[in-house]
Amino acid sequence: MSTTIERGPAGSADAATTRAMTVPDGQPPRARRASSASRIGRAPRGIVVLKWAVIAIAIGFTLLPILYLVTMSFKSPDDILSTRILPSRIAWENWASAFEQAPVLVYLRNSLIAAAIAAVVALAVAIPANFAMARLRTGGSRSMALIVSAYVAPPIVAVIPLFMLVRTAGLMDNVIGLGLIEGLMVTPVAVWLLDGFFRGIPEEIDEAAQIDGCGPVRTLVRIVLPLVAPGVVAVAIIAFILVYNDFLIPLMLTQSTASQTLPVGIALMQGGREVMFGQMAAASLTGMIPVYLLALFLQRWLVGGLTQGSIK
Amino acid sequence: MATVAPETAALRKPRGRRIGWAFLAPAFLAIAIVAIYPLIYTVVVSFSESSLGRPFAEWVGFDNFAKVLSDGVTVPSLGRSLVFAIPSALLALVIGFVIALSLDVAVRSGKVVRVVFLLPLMTPPVMAGVIWKLMFAPTGGLFNNVLQLVSPGADPILFLGSSPAAMVSIVVVDVWQWVPFCVLLLFAALQTLPGEVFEAAQVDGAGVWRTFRHVTFPLVLPTLVTVLMLKLIVSFKVFDLVFIMTGGGPGLDTTVSSFNIYRTALQQFDVGAAAAQTIVFLVLVTIVIVPLSSYRTRLQKAGE
Numbered sequence: 001m002s003t004t005i006e007r008g009p010a011g012s013a014d015a016a017t018t019r020a021m022t023v024p025d026g027q028p029p030r031a032r033r034a035s036s037a038s039r040i041g042r043a044p045r046g047i048v049v050l051k052w053a054v055i056a057i058a059i060g061f062t063l064l065p066i067l068y069l070v071t072m073s074f075k076s077p078d079d080i081l082s083t084r085i086l087p088s089r090i091a092w093e094n095w096a097s098a099f100e101q102a103p104v105l106v107y108l109r110n111s112l113i114a115a116a117i118a119a120v121v122a123l124a125v126a127i128p129a130n131f132a133m134a135r136l137r138t139g140g141s142r143s144m145a146l147i148v149s150a151y152v153a154p155p156i157v158a159v160i161p162l163f164m165l166v167r168t169a170g171l172m173d174n175v176i177g178l179g180l181i182e183g184l185m186v187t188p189v190a191v192w193l194l195d196g197f198f199r200g201i202p203e204e205i206d207e208a209a210q211i212d213g214c215g216p217v218r219t220l221v222r223i224v225l226p227l228v229a230p231g232v233v234a235v236a237i238i239a240f241i242l243v244y245n246d247f248l249i250p251l252m253l254t255q256s257t258a259s260q261t262l263p264v265g266i267a268l269m270q271g272g273r274e275v276m277f278g279q280m281a282a283a284s285l286t287g288m289i290p291v292y293l294l295a296l297f298l299q300r301w302l303v304g305g306l307t308q309g310s311i312k
Numbered sequence: 313m314a315t316v317a318p319e320t321a322a323l324r325k326p327r328g329r330r331i332g333w334a335f336l337a338p339a340f341l342a343i344a345i346v347a348i349y350p351l352i353y354t355v356v357v358s359f360s361e362s363s364l365g366r367p368f369a370e371w372v373g374f375d376n377f378a379k380v381l382s383d384g385v386t387v388p389s390l391g392r393s394l395v396f397a398i399p400s401a402l403l404a405l406v407i408g409f410v411i412a413l414s415l416d417v418a419v420r421s422g423k424v425v426r427v428v429f430l431l432p433l434m435t436p437p438v439m440a441g442v443i444w445k446l447m448f449a450p451t452g453g454l455f456n457n458v459l460q461l462v463s464p465g466a467d468p469i470l471f472l473g474s475s476p477a478a479m480v481s482i483v484v485v486d487v488w489q490w491v492p493f494c495v496l497l498l499f500a501a502l503q504t505l506p507g508e509v510f511e512a513a514q515v516d517g518a519g520v521w522r523t524f525r526h527v528t529f530p531l532v533l534p535t536l537v538t539v540l541m542l543k544l545i546v547s548f549k550v551f552d553l554v555f556i557m558t559g560g561g562p563g564l565d566t567t568v569s570s571f572n573i574y575r576t577a578l579q580q581f582d583v584g585a586a587a588a589q590t591i592v593f594l595v596l597v598t599i600v601i602v603p604l605s606s607y608r609t610r611l612q613k614a615g616e
Contacts, residue, residue, distance in 0.1 A: 054411060055414050055418050058495075062488070081452050124338070126339065128339075136335070143339075146343060151545075154594075156573050158347065160357070161349060161353035181346070184345050187346075220335075266442060270445075281442075281443075
């Protein structure tokens, strides 16, 4: 997506003079030739109305469940059983009990630590690999295919063997062990998404570095890495979110509150007999806030990372 | 892949090669740990009588395969994986495409719209399952509350407790989560289409529908296929939503393959049988994804 800035006389009837200029917004350069802006003026009115209707419905469908969850988290049990839409009074006790009766903050901490470790591990493994494949031309497309195909198989395939491995390695029920394994699991995604960024650098740049006597390591660290920094940021966020949101692997590799992540904790909460809707809603929202904040503040990188890497 | 001028490739060869493989080594190690080792382990274990506590207790040949193929649960669970994956992928793709095509009118409010559309994608699937489970609840859930307002005294709809409503409900939740992903990728692709083609179409007097049919659609077809393939891959992985929303029920109505394998390994403790189920499932995923993948490669070659 790009931001449009109107140039020329505002509100001019002449579409040709109101040349819309698109400004790249954390976008790959090839997205720059956006043509949509120039198309708007000429689209029939009915189509424009239709498009707005689609967007309005989509936004409604998108937001309804999230807003519903927010209202649920403030509803007393009576309100939940009644058919009213908004709570009759703000039931803060849902939030209090979510934090008191369930170790939500411990779960949250575990989730954040595991996700952060995983993002670092995935990048540390992926960056040199991407550099080798895209810039040093080692391994070719077959290495890429091998690495990426690891992501195609459903994770259930790896769960039992990894369970055995982690148990043997003594990393069971350990946040750091979980972060490590998750990091290796998201490495294929990281490699795949970073590829576009690494290949986007002009050929001449590393040639110049080579002529200046830079070895591969220095070329990577000093020259290539700064150029792919937006991609690295994007992929770090994506890897973080993938791991933060994951359920199956932490479900298998953690057993106690000390290492369970928030999705696991919430899944266990709702397994109990006494399901407290309001409390569940509060705990779930707590887990959603960190990723929503990432979406809010880092969306440019996120969108850039997702679109640059995967549309090829 | 980008082409390399032969002389630069030659220039790079002597030193680049070895260090290149050294740079790749950690990634290969990662693949060995999370993909190759699990695959080999699974194949080997599938020929044995195994539990989590006592793996490889006894070699049983193809017994596990014979058992799972005739247990009346595994084969239907494969079918359910398809019944879930194909509609959920197609729906997310089509709805995402319609939204992506509409989004150009909203470029000016792009940032707000973009953040809103990111939210479902960012929501942890477990939480998405919780949200929708609350909405689908027979008492106090949003949809049944609305039903009560419309026709007071009506029997509540058991969205997650009846068939086929349960599977449909999980597909709805999955679509809610993944439409944004399709919108994001398809909108980015639409943005890269050359404007001249549309101008030419307009000069030729092509209407909205004909422009879409003959210009836009063929140009984004490779991206559509890519996104469909990615979404199918993701759909086959579904586990969290089933675990949270239905636990595989009612009966076995939402027990897709991943969930069935999980049950076999962790509730029936039969790791050998679970491994055999896993291999059968992998074969299914391969049969679906590989033709799509090669079609995609052909489209991309044709486009270049």
